[in-house]
Amino acid sequence: MRGHVIKNSLKLLFGALLLIISLFPVYWLFVMAVQPSENLKTPCLYPAAFTADNFISLFAESGFLQPLKNSVIITLISLLFSLTFGLAAAYILARRRFSNRWKSGLSFYILIIRILPPVAFTIPLYTMFNRTGTLKTLFPMIMACILINLPMIIWFILGFFRQLPEEVEESAMIDGATEWQLYCRIVLPLVLPGIAAVAMLSFMSAWNEYTYSIIFVQSPQKYTIPLALAALNSEDNLTNFGLVSAAGLISMLPAALFVIFAQNYLIAGLSSGAVKD
Numbered sequence: 001m002r003g004h005v006i007k008n009s010l011k012l013l014f015g016a017l018l019l020i021i022s023l024f025p026v027y028w029l030f031v032m033a034v035q036p037s038e039n040l041k042t043p044c045l046y047p048a049a050f051t052a053d054n055f056i057s058l059f060a061e062s063g064f065l066q067p068l069k070n071s072v073i074i075t076l077i078s079l080l081f082s083l084t085f086g087l088a089a090a091y092i093l094a095r096r097r098f099s100n101r102w103k104s105g106l107s108f109y110i111l112i113i114r115i116l117p118p119v120a121f122t123i124p125l126y127t128m129f130n131r132t133g134t135l136k137t138l139f140p141m142i143m144a145c146i147l148i149n150l151p152m153i154i155w156f157i158l159g160f161f162r163q164l165p166e167e168v169e170e171s172a173m174i175d176g177a178t179e180w181q182l183y184c185r186i187v188l189p190l191v192l193p194g195i196a197a198v199a200m201l202s203f204m205s206a207w208n209e210y211t212y213s214i215i216f217v218q219s220p221q222k223y224t225i226p227l228a229l230a231a232l233n234s235e236d237n238l239t240n241f242g243l244v245s246a247a248g249l250i251s252m253l254p255a256a257l258f259v260i261f262a263q264n265y266l267i268a269g270l271s272s273g274a275v276k277d
Contacts, residue, residue, distance in 0.1 A: 026252070032245035040241050054246040064247060066221060067228035072254070074138055074224060075206040078145035082202055086153030087195065091183060093154070094161035095169075107158075114151035118211045121147060126215060136218050144212040149202040156201070160194035161187070196262045204255055225251045 032040060033054050035047050058064045093107060125147075129140040164187065172186045188195070210226040217227060229251065232244050 026249075029245045029248050032241050033249050035242060037240065037242050054242040055250075058243055058246050058250070062228075062232065062243065062247075063220075064228060064250070067223040067225050068250070070138060070222060071207060071225040074141045074145060075203060075254075078142045078149065078206050079199065079202055081142075082146050082149040082153055083195070083199060086150050086198075087157060087188070088183075089150075090154045090157040091161050091187060094158055095166075107155075110151045110154050113147075114155065118144075118148060122212070122215050125212075129216065135216060136222070138222060140216040141209070141213060141222075141224065144216065145206040145209055148209070149205055152205070153198050153202060156198040157191065157194050160191040164190055200255075200258060200262065203258060207251075207255060 031045070031047050034050050034052070036049060036051050036053065039048050121144075125140065125144060126135075129135050129143075134140055168190070169182055169186060172182050177186065208226060209224070210230075213224045213227050214230075217223060220231075223231065229244070229247055232240070232247055
């Protein structure tokens with residue numbers, strides 16, 4: 001009995017240590033963001049004085065609101081299209097609902113797109129967007145995020161669709177459900193944990209995308225969050241740690257809120273999609 005208590009205590013202590021290590025960078029960002037610049041010359045584990053000047057300056061002088069809007073637009077639109085086409089493609093591959101002699105290799109080709117580094121697509125994508133005259137818009141970034149997330153969504157959600165018992169779908173079809181009703185009202189609600197998990201991963205990928213943004217974005221008005229953070233950390237603003245910390249905190253908020261509201265689905269989704277019976 002005593003050994004069991006000691007074992008649980010060690011587990012609790014180890015978990016608390018991991019939690020502290022994980023959250024300390026966020027806490028340190030907060031400490032630097034809420035202090036005046038002169039107080040940052042002497043590092044301290046807690047704020048010696050509180051101020052909102054860094055956040056006010058971030059939006060009033062640095063124009064951080066526009067990159068925030070751009071990132072929200074790019075992330076949400078690309079996530080919507082990626083989920084729409086990715087879920088449909090994964091369902092078709094899982095249930096073999098069309099006849100194609102190349103179907104056995106489709107999964108492999110999708111995996112290849114995901115395995116290749118993003119920089120491998122930069123030249124053909126840049127050439128295509130340049131010829132169509134869309135480089136001065138957000139369209140290239142939206143398409144680039146869809147290219148990155150679509151293969152991941154298909155591969156991730158395939159495991160969930162394959163785990164679904166076909167008897168459930170057969171019963172619904174016997175009751176008169178159409179293919180569209182079967183997909184929307186029966187199948188998708190059953191894989192909702194997987195959808196939440198892959199939506200979170202896709203959201204993070206699009207929100208933090210830097211490689212394509214530094215190539216496709218042509219003007220400061222089209223900056224995304226990663227580019228805006230890089231611009232704040234230039235030679236002119238290198239010592240303004242309070243401003244950079246405030247921007248870092250704000251950039252983490254959308255993902256943090258998503259995780260808080262979808263944590264139950266995320267836990268179920270991340271722990272079950274690849275389980276094999």
